[in-house]
Amino acid sequence: MRNFQYGTPTRLIFGKNAIENLPEVLRSLGKKVLLVYGGGSIKKIGLYQKVMELLKDFQVTELSGVQPNPKYESVLAGVKICKEQSIDVVLAVGGGSVIDCSKAVAAGAKYDGDVWDFLAHKAQCKAALPIVDVLTLAATGSEFDAACVISKTETNEKTGFFSKSIFPKVSILDPEYTFSVSPLQTAAGAADGMSHVMEQYFTEESSLLTDGLCEATIRALMANAKVAVKEPENYEARAELMLACSFGCNGILSLGNSRSGWPCHALEHALSAYYDIAHGVGLAIVTPHWMQLVLKKHPEKAMPLFAKYGVNVFGLDSAMDKKQLAEKAIEATAAFYKEIGLPCTLKEAGIDNSRIDEMARHIADNEGLDKAYMALDLADIKEILTASL
Ligand code: NZQ
Ligand code: ZN
Numbered sequence: 001m002r003n004f005q006y007g008t009p010t011r012l013i014f015g016k017n018a019i020e021n022l023p024e025v026l027r028s029l030g031k032k033v034l035l036v037y038g039g040g041s042i043k044k045i046g047l048y049q050k051v052m053e054l055l056k057d058f059q060v061t062e063l064s065g066v067q068p069n070p071k072y073e074s075v076l077a078g079v080k081i082c083k084e085q086s087i088d089v090v091l092a093v094g095g096g097s098v099i100d101c102s103k104a105v106a107a108g109a110k111y112d113g114d115v116w117d118f119l120a121h122k123a124q125c126k127a128a129l130p131i132v133d134v135l136t137l138a139a140t141g142s143e144f145d146a147a148c149v150i151s152k153t154e155t156n157e158k159t160g161f162f163s164k165s166i167f168p169k170v171s172i173l174d175p176e177y178t179f180s181v182s183p184l185q186t187a188a189g190a191a192d193g194m195s196h197v198m199e200q201y202f203t204e205e206s207s208l209l210t211d212g213l214c215e216a217t218i219r220a221l222m223a224n225a226k227v228a229v230k231e232p233e234n235y236e237a238r239a240e241l242m243l244a245c246s247f248g249c250n251g252i253l254s255l256g257n258s259r260s261g262w263p264c265h266a267l268e269h270a271l272s273a274y275y276d277i278a279h280g281v282g283l284a285i286v287t288p289h290w291m292q293l294v295l296k297k298h299p300e301k302a303m304p305l306f307a308k309y310g311v312n313v314f315g316l317d318s319a320m321d322k323k324q325l326a327e328k329a330i331e332a333t334a335a336f337y338k339e340i341g342l343p344c345t346l347k348e349a350g351i352d353n354s355r356i357d358e359m360a361r362h363i364a365d366n367e368g369l370d371k372a373y374m375a376l377d378l379a380d381i382k383e384i385l386t387a388s389l
Helices: 018-027 047-054 072-085 096-109 183-201 208-230 235-246 263-275 279-297 299-314 322-339 353-366 378-388
Strands: 011-014 032-036 059-063 089-094 131-135 147-152 157-162 170-173
Touching (some): 011 018, 011 235, 018 047, 018 170, 032 096, 047 089, 059 072, 072 096, 072 147, 089 096, 096 131, 147 263, 157 263, 183 208, 183 263, 183 279, 183 299, 208 235, 208 299, 263 353, 279 322, 299 322, 353 378
Parallel strands (some): 011 170, 032 059, 032 089, 089 131, 131 170
Antiparallel strands (some): 147 157
């Protein structure tokens, strides 16, 4: 086990009516609140109205219309408001895109330069306004991590940064606010949550403990996703999805492990940067093809990992030979995505072959996959994307 330091400063307030804690939470952080939200789903479910009622004693300014795969323009607009109005605290109400945009806004508000410096890794974010969120979609784990991912449409860039300063102070997690998430978005969220775990699990050094945490998390995500896509108001399924997704990106599942290089995320971020598709949809499409390719290219590394995953996640018979187990595990993964209603091909997601070369080059140049545990070169990346068509 490798040395590590670990700390997650975010307080989770989980469960029915957790929102009632919002005024008390915000009171300790300031009076002037920037309320950030997306395209209106929070109004349809009455959450916007509830938040406004709870914030009647605060000075609230709104930044609305944050799009999925949040755009840099929204970040700039938010930073401007924060600076002009001396905002005390950023309140994100929505999914990962709203929370990520809020994190970048909170960081930009405390920085004299262009906040893109953090995203381009030209500067390190050392301070941010406090962030509080009310989560409405189980997927990214942004509510419990120190990352944010922002897109620049004109250059097809989608990039992120990490900073301890952008951990939310408090995340309010009421599974009931996810009842209205569509079956497709629910499935995409579960696929994203699963991918976060797989990216940590398919690596060189791990322990029985972290393997067990990862396997249980994937099993929980799969079982509850199957229920939630059919029964959107099943509280227990929504609750388990929410909690399992929250653990996805905050490091607890891979304490002491080596790093994989997060290859499927590197591949997917180009797809959602070029085509603005849902992140979880892109992951579900590329993951089985990434698995096929690394099984062919790095069998000595991939085979034992995929065989272990097949046995401990899908209950495959450990007596089978490792190659067969690995192949069956890939089939079972793809079949699961299909079962929960996710597109299986890029074509189904509206993507043709016209920009495969360009995307492959972009990934090879920017994502460092040549240094991943199961390294990929330009030809490998192109092969995965082409197989995904
Ligand atoms: O815009 P609104 O109206 O809110 O609608 C959203 C949006 O259309 C809707 N939605 C959210 N909650 C809902 C709801 N619809 C009905 N009922 C509700 N309760 O769902 C749509 C998608 O929302 P979005 O926030 O984009 O989804 P998600 O949470 O999957 O976030 C995706 C973004 O997070 C990034 C992704 O790349 C993508 O940009 N990621 C962030 C990470 C992080 N910060 O750690 C890690 C991830 O790997 C990921 O990269
Ligand atoms: Zn993800």
